[in-house]
Amino acid sequence: MATVPIAQPAESVEQRFRRLAAVWRRETAHLSSPTKMFAHPAYQEIIGLGRDAVPLLLRELELNPDHWFGALRALTGASPVAEEDRGDVEKMAAGWQRWGRENGYR
Amino acid sequence: MSELESLFPRLSGAEYRVTSPKDWRYNCIAWAAGDTRRWWWPGVPPEDEGYFWPPGAGDEETLDAFVAAFATLGYSPCEGGQAEECWEKVALFANAEGVPTHAARQRPDGSWTSKLGRLEDIGHPLRGLEGEDYGRVVRILRRPRVSTIQQSDTPPLG
Numbered sequence: 494m495a496t497v498p499i500a501q502p503a504e505s506v507e508q509r510f511r512r513l514a515a516v517w518r519r520e521t522a523h524l525s526s527p528t529k530m531f532a533h534p535a536y537q538e539i540i541g542l543g544r545d546a547v548p549l550l551l552r553e554l555e556l557n558p559d560h561w562f563g564a565l566r567a568l569t570g571a572s573p574v575a576e577e578d579r580g581d582v583e584k585m586a587a588g589w590q591r592w593g594r595e596n597g598y599r
Numbered sequence: 600m601s602e603l604e605s606l607f608p609r610l611s612g613a614e615y616r617v618t619s620p621k622d623w624r625y626n627c628i629a630w631a632a633g634d635t636r637r638w639w640w641p642g643v644p645p646e647d648e649g650y651f652w653p654p655g656a657g658d659e660e661t662l663d664a665f666v667a668a669f670a671t672l673g674y675s676p677c678e679g680g681q682a683e684e685c686w687e688k689v690a691l692f693a694n695a696e697g698v699p700t701h702a703a704r705q706r707p708d709g710s711w712t713s714k715l716g717r718l719e720d721i722g723h724p725l726r727g728l729e730g731e732d733y734g735r736v737v738r739i740l741r742r743p744r745v746s747t748i749q750q751s752d753t754p755p756l757g
Contacts, residue, residue, distance in 0.1 A: 523606050523716040523732065525626040525701060527640050527648055528660060530716075559623055559717070560638075562648040572645040579644070580637030580651020582624050588649075 506542055510549045513539050518559065531563035540567045551593040554586045565589055571596075603721065606732070613727045618712065619720035628665070630714035631689045631702035632672055639668070662738060665691050665699045674740035680725050682709030686741040690725055694734035701733040707744075 504512070517535040524530050531537075539546055547568055550561045562585055566572065573592035578584035604611045628639035629651075640650040643658045653671040657664030666676065669689055680690055682705065690711065692701035703713040703725065711725045729735045 521716070522621075522718050525628060525640070525714075525716050526660070526699075527638075527642075527650060529700075531648075560648075566648050572649070574649030576644070579649050580629075580639060582638055585649050 506545045507549055510539060510542060510546055514553065514559075527560060527563060530560055536564060540564050544568060548593075548598050551589060551598055554589055558582070558586050562589070569596075603715070603718075606715075607728050607730055609729055610723065610727045613724050615721050615723040615727055617719045617721050619714075621718050622714075623717045625714060626716060627714045628668070628702050630712070630720060631704040632669065633704075641665075641668075660698050662691065662693055662697060662699055665702070666738060666740065669702075669740050673742040675742070677739050677741040680705065680711075680736070680739050682707070683741070685744055687744045688739055688741045690736045691738040691740065692728065692733045692735060693737040697737070701728065703728065 513535040517530075517533050517539070520535070521530045521533050539550075547565065550565050550568075553559070554561050554565075560582070562574075562582075569592075571592055573588040574585045575588060578588060600611060603615070603617075622635075624638065625635045626638045626640070629635065629637050632639065637651040639652060641652045641656070641658050641660055641664050642648060642650055652658065652664075653668045656668040656671055666674075669691075674689055677686070677688070680688060684707075687707075688705040690703045690705070691699055692703070693699050701713065703711045703723075705711055705725075706722070710722050712720060712722050713728060714720050715728075725736060
């Protein structure tokens with residue numbers, strides 16, 4: 494649990510994101526608590542990539558959806574989830590996609 | 600040893616079975632509550648990530664808030680996890696710090712069913728999921744059984 498492989502030299506932001514996302518998925522898939530999921534070192538390292546990670550997260554939400562809401566929230570400060578969509582992760586993801594388009598990420 | 604048994608060592612040698620595909624759309628709390636459309640977890644809107652939590656149930660990750668969430672569905676605390684024909688039961692798990700981690704729902708035959716994070720639903724012995732990640736069972740809740748729909752693993756609100 495909570496192992497993050499050492500970064501490879503000359504790794505691009507996208508490569509690093511993919512490596513960290515794979516670790517995070519593998520090690521938190523059985524957890525229900527977003528607090529626990531988002532506290533995982535790999536997830537925190539993704540947040541540490543900064544705004545460069547936002548387009549990667551938005552694309553991942555579209556192609557291979559998962560709980561990237563905490564990272565997007567931490568990196569952008571936005572809250573695009575409508576009250577009536579709370580908990581519906583597909584609609585939450587759609588809300589973030591919409592936010593991305595409105596903010597020049599697509 | 601299977602992936603699930605490595606995550607939950609108490610499942611090794613126990614009677615359990617996977618009863619659904621993996622699904623990222625609902626979690627254990629939702630499953631125990633009979634909802635397969637939403638991910639339930641407390642937070643403080645609009646500062647949180649946008650998960651569902653019953654209004655008025657308390658926005659903190661405390662056992663009281665989880666008991667209050669199930670109280671909105673008619674559940675109240677009771678003593679034991681044994682099967683009782685007229686009652687349906689939910690078990691709440693918490694870690695060593697008392698922070699809720701998981702919920703399981705009892706099936707009419709007395710066995711338990713859980714959604715494991717973004718993984719599958721499984722049928723399992725109640726204590727089979729206790730351990731490092733889920734902690735232990737800390738509270739049993741019950742409500743009057745109202746329908747034979749609950750005979751299946753498919754919850755009424757799916």
